[in-house]
Amino acid sequence: MRRAVATVTIAVLLATCAGCEARVYGNPGHQPEGPGLTAVPAAPTDATPLAPPAAAAASLADLALRAEQAVAEAAERGADISFRMLDRQTGRQVAAGAPGLATASVVKLFIADDLLMREPDLSAADRESLDVMLRSSDDNAAEEFWNRGGGEEIIGRVAARYGLAATAPPSNGRWWNTVSTTEDLVRFYDKLLDGSGGLPPERANIILNDLAQSTPEGIDGYPQRFGIPDGLPGEPVAVKQGWMCCIGPDWMHLSSGIVGADRRYVMVVYALQPTDDATARNTITDAIRTIFPTGRI
Numbered sequence: 001m002r003r004a005v006a007t008v009t010i011a012v013l014l015a016t017c018a019g020c021e022a023r024v025y026g027n028p029g030h031q032p033e034g035p036g037l038t039a040v041p042a043a044p045t046d047a048t049p050l051a052p053p054a055a056a057a058a059s060l061a062d063l064a065l066r067a068e069q070a071v072a073e074a075a076e077r078g079a080d081i082s083f084r085m086l087d088r089q090t091g092r093q094v095a096a097g098a099p100g101l102a103t104a105s106v107v108k109l110f111i112a113d114d115l116l117m118r119e120p121d122l123s124a125a126d127r128e129s130l131d132v133m134l135r136s137s138d139d140n141a142a143e144e145f146w147n148r149g150g151g152e153e154i155i156g157r158v159a160a161r162y163g164l165a166a167t168a169p170p171s172n173g174r175w176w177n178t179v180s181t182t183e184d185l186v187r188f189y190d191k192l193l194d195g196s197g198g199l200p201p202e203r204a205n206i207i208l209n210d211l212a213q214s215t216p217e218g219i220d221g222y223p224q225r226f227g228i229p230d231g232l233p234g235e236p237v238a239v240k241q242g243w244m245c246c247i248g249p250d251w252m253h254l255s256s257g258i259v260g261a262d263r264r265y266v267m268v269v270y271a272l273q274p275t276d277d278a279t280a281r282n283t284i285t286d287a288i289r290t291i292f293p294t295g296r297i
């Protein structure tokens with residue numbers, strides 16, 4: 001857990017979309033480009049057929065309404081919630097709430113990606129540190145790799161390779177104050193999965209497999225099942241979580257990752273709430289439960 005310093009920056013980002021309604025984006029006929037990762041299992045031959053376009057559109061409309069409902073319910077608790085989900089099979093996205101966010105420990109994804117891009121053959125010690133950084137959010141490993149990679153230069157390199165136009169390095173040099181948006185994080189995951197961000201599939205799978213083994217608690221003992229993992233108990237997930245005190249009076253929580261056995265969905269949910277940490281964790285998890293009341297997509 002880190003204390004935030006980038007209060008003004010995040011407040012401005014959130015203010016740019018205050019009161020935004022849920023939105024659906026994309027071409028329903030789009031198919032993701034790029035090679036599949038070797039660790040993705042082939043779809044079974046008796047898989048349930050995709051819903052016809054009309055049914056899929058209705059489902060997305062329902063999802064958008066529930067996302068808007070989740071944002072409104074969180075606001076009644078004094079929380080700001082933002083949500084975005086990509087269906088990688090159709091290219092459609094649903095978004096609700098203000099897109100701007102502080103990344104906190106989710107920036108460890110960028111640190112890991114940059115490290116594996118520059119140093120494909122990690123030592124055993126470095127690989128162990130990388131695994132713990134991603135699975136259990138080890139800050140000490142992040143600090144070591146951040147300094148080794150040139151600090152803020154890491155964010156510039158990753159943003160350039162992945163086309164993250166709204167992602168910016170921290171103003172004070174502290175990795176946890178890197179800022180981004182729900183749109184950029186969804187884009188990062190999607191391009192990490194299809195290889196178009198530049199990281200070779202075998203190295204991308206190091207990151208993805210670590211996220212699939214995210215531990216119930218961080219190395220500092222903080223619970224990290226909030227948001228996507230506890231909100232979607234009926235789905236396999238691979239997640240990177242972030243949390244931070246204090247952005248003004250608020251606790252910040254960010255839950256991001258990939259959902260589904262076939263890695264079909266990318267999801268990001270972010271929350272700011274002026275309350276205690278346990279209440280704030282419950283709020284972000286309840287938002288996911290409102291959007292997905294069955295615990296599945």
